[in-house]
Amino acid sequence: MPNDDVTLRHPGDVALATYADELAAEIAKTAARYDESGEFPAEHFELLRQRGALALTIPKEYGGRGLSLYELLLFQERLAQGSGSTALSLGWHLMAFGYLSFDLKWPRPVFERLCRDVVQKGHLVNILITERDAGNLLRGGPPTTTARRTAQGWVISGRKAFCSAAPELQQMIIYAWIGGEQRQAEFLVPRTDGMHVIENWNTLGMRSTGSHDIEFDEVLVPHDALLNYIEKDKPSSFTTGSRAFGLQIAAVYLGIATAARNFTLQFAAEHRPPSLGHPILDAPQVQLKIGEIELLLGAAKTLLYGLAERWERYPDIQHRLHQEVWTAKHTVTNHAVRIVEIAMSIVGGHALSRDLPLERYFRDVQCGLYNPPQNDMVISSLAQTAVKRQRNQSVKEKTPAPASALPGIPAAVDAVAA
Known part of the structure; x- marks a missing residue:
């Protein structure tokens, strides 16, 4: 098992990551061409269909692989390193079945039929x-x-x-x-x-x-x-469980940022300006920027996967983590944007070239700020919760405690004594 990625917890995670890396390597070959044309990559989805990726979050009893939330994030982060567009398009499909498998509100025969259509016919949803x-x-x-x-x-x-x-x-x-x-x-x-x-x-x-x-x-x-x-104020099929499966969106943008980091490290190791006489990887100012990238990347991964593991481990709080989920989405996507910006500054003017993938990563990663929940909605929700909590605390502090006839003895004990 690789020891440089602690999000891979056991051999099962390693096998899933290897599978995702293989798919990412294949779709990466034509990702730039589809980005340039704006055409939908049907060949990518035919590959994903043939390799069973469309059934990853379908329950095992219906022919799928039954990935957990944590495993979904692992897969999406790695697939996005090949093509952010393809990973995001697939992610909505995988997310839908994640929610439905977790908390089904539909008639079960309809869900079973839809699962069979995906597994047997390769339907995309x-x-x-x-x-x-x-x-x-x-x-x-x-x-x-x-x-x-x-x-x-x-x-x-x-x-x-x-x-x-x-x-x-x-x-x-x-x-x-x-x-x-x-x-x-x-x-x-x-x-x-x-x-x-x-x-x-x-x-x-x-x-x-x-x-x-x-x-x-x-x-x-x-x-x-x-x-x-x-129903108003009640979770729908796709807002249940604190909307945790929506974290696959953050995983996609984390994958794009990781691809930008990996490209930049390779570029820095190979690019040797005559004025320096050595690769820019050895320049102290470049290493400071690399350190900042690693810090942002590590913080994002720790938050994202730590929350996913907590969500899975403690079912009693799964429906009470919506603000934590939103905080993770906000933090990870904003970190991803910053990582790519720093990578661009390391590569310099070459980063703007359409012949290199970094400018595509830069354009793609911006979209994370516009996928729900957006920054303003997250911050507003956190503020409203904090204000409400403070108001409730203030009211509680102003409410006088029941007087006790006996000094130093709680009223309830005093009443019993009487």
Whole structure:
């Protein structure tokens, strides 16, 4: 077992990391080409499909590998070193099954059928929870996408945004508003006539995620496509367990930062400016920057994997760690951005070259700041919790304690004595 990565706890972790590294090496060969064109990397997903990656978080009893949260993070961090776009696109699929396997709120036969479709048919799935007008629906707003009950089933109409892997999705989990009932629900919608991919994804970073809009034009689905009602102030299928499986997002950006660090170390070892007469790796000012990278990387890994292990080890607190999860996402993604910035400063002007991968890492890592929960939402939530806690403490301190007839004796004891 390698002794330089203490996130690998045992031979099982090492085997998983090796598997992910092999996949990353394959997709890395064409990652730059897909980034340049903005085309969705269908060949990457065919490789992932053939190598069983789509079934990693599906329970073992349904033919999957049943990865834990910790193992999911290990896999995603390493796959992202080959292509951040591909890892992020796959991550939404793996995350969905992580949540459903942990705390299933759907009818079990529907979940079993979806698992079989992934294992046997290679279906790719995503949760579509963002709209141009309503924003990210996990922030609490109602969807503009609607579901209308008919004798034949539900009719779905609306448009979803930022639908990663849109060109390849075979089944989609969407949030829709049921007007007649004045509430929203989760629906499972297969790829079908009336569903149109609107190819409008053209971004600075994560260019090959295929995160186009998808329009649903009077799409008819059966009555059992309604999976779960979303109740106010209660966790949905994908906000349960403190949203811990969303940490796969942070793992992706940590992987991008690690790839930038590895490239920079190799560059520093080989780049020998005539003015120095030795590799820049030996320059004290470069070593200080490398030390800062290692500090940020180590802190991010410790926080991310330490939280995942605590979440798994103590089931009684799994539903009370949402702020810790958000703190980890914020810290890891911001550390990742800073790591790549420092790497760019070490490499210097060469870092801007499209012939080197560092400028792609720089563009891709910025996107972590825009994946939910975003920085402002995390900080606002932490502040509100601290303020509420302080107010409650102040009220408690101002409330006089029950008087005791006997000095020095608690009122409860005094009452018994009486």
